[in-house]
Amino acid sequence: MRIGMVGLGKMGGNMVSRLLRKGIEVVGFNRSAEVVERLRREEGMVAASSLHHLTEQLAAPRIVWLMLPAGSATEQAIHELTAMLEPGDVIVDGGNANYHDSQRRAAELARHDIGFIDAGTSGGVWGLENGYCMMVGGDEAHVRLLEPVLKALAPAEDKGWARMGPVGAGHYTKMVHNGIEYGMMQAFAEGFDLMRSKSEFDLDLAQVAETWRHSSVVRSWLLDLTAEALAQQPDLAAIAPVVPDSGEGRWTAIEAVEQGVPLPVISLALQMRFASQDSEGYQGRMLSVMRNAFGGHAVVKKT
Numbered sequence: 001m002r003i004g005m006v007g008l009g010k011m012g013g014n015m016v017s018r019l020l021r022k023g024i025e026v027v028g029f030n031r032s033a034e035v036v037e038r039l040r041r042e043e044g045m046v047a048a049s050s051l052h053h054l055t056e057q058l059a060a061p062r063i064v065w066l067m068l069p070a071g072s073a074t075e076q077a078i079h080e081l082t083a084m085l086e087p088g089d090v091i092v093d094g095g096n097a098n099y100h101d102s103q104r105r106a107a108e109l110a111r112h113d114i115g116f117i118d119a120g121t122s123g124g125v126w127g128l129e130n131g132y133c134m135m136v137g138g139d140e141a142h143v144r145l146l147e148p149v150l151k152a153l154a155p156a157e158d159k160g161w162a163r164m165g166p167v168g169a170g171h172y173t174k175m176v177h178n179g180i181e182y183g184m185m186q187a188f189a190e191g192f193d194l195m196r197s198k199s200e201f202d203l204d205l206a207q208v209a210e211t212w213r214h215s216s217v218v219r220s221w222l223l224d225l226t227a228e229a230l231a232q233q234p235d236l237a238a239i240a241p242v243v244p245d246s247g248e249g250r251w252t253a254i255e256a257v258e259q260g261v262p263l264p265v266i267s268l269a270l271q272m273r274f275a276s277q278d279s280e281g282y283q284g285r286m287l288s289v290m291r292n293a294f295g296g297h298a299v300v301k302k303t
């Protein structure tokens with residue numbers, strides 16, 4: 001089997017490597033020709049110099065998997081591919097797109113008889129070694145066509161991937177997955193911060209994390225990664241306290257509001273990410289002014 005892969009960044013490039021090592025031929029294209037050449041030289045990927053060149057090297061029914069940033073980059077690639085592909089071909093979006101966009105794109109491609117699969121993909125930089133978790137949305141026939149690729153990318157042929165439902169279901173479940181991830185990460189961060197502040201005990205946080213990794217209720221891959229990070233840098237002194245939100249947590253919170261489903265943990269975890277990005281502190285300054293106005297409380301001036 002041969003598949004086209006567009007977007008050879010951290011995840012896309014590793015996915016190409018895993019597919020090739022599992023016997024799936026890959027034609028790859030990236031804006032950076034250097035990345036394409038490296039994967040051709042080191043892994044045996046078939047190099048493409050453009051989207052058109054990529055589609056020319058695929059046999060019908062052609063499958064093109066996109067691993068591009070959500071938004072304009074994905075939109076532009078799908079627009080260009082629509083003119084190059086033929087009825088029966090399939091586009092797979094493995095990025096973190098909004099599921100509404102995926103439903104719209106599928107409807108637009110359907111007018112050209114081109115299939116669309118939304119594949120929520122999790123695994124990060126460890127996916128090459130451990131495999132990827134894939135939440136797939138799309139017509140059953142299109143997913144069957146993609147099955148050899150999914151089995152090669154997954155941790156095992158029968159584990160770590162599944163068709164979630166029709167188009168949109170894949171990116172929807174990945175959105176919620178990432179929202180849960182926000183909450184789990186925030187809980188770990190708060191708990192370790194509380195233990196760090198208990199100077200009386202002088203806790204070794206790396207030791208705590210390592211201990212929890214074995215048979216505790218909170219053991220998880222996130223805890224494994226946390227334990228490794230704390231072992232290397234216990235005070236995290238070189239890390240700035242700024243945590244971006246990549247979009248999925250925000251979409252999850254919006255979805256909760258629209259459906260009237262209470263999501264306090266995920267919503268507050270998202271708000272904490274917003275707070276970490278606040279370099280102006282306007283809210284804090286306003287609170288200080290109000291306390292001074294009604295109670296005469298002291299205002300701490302900038303130095």
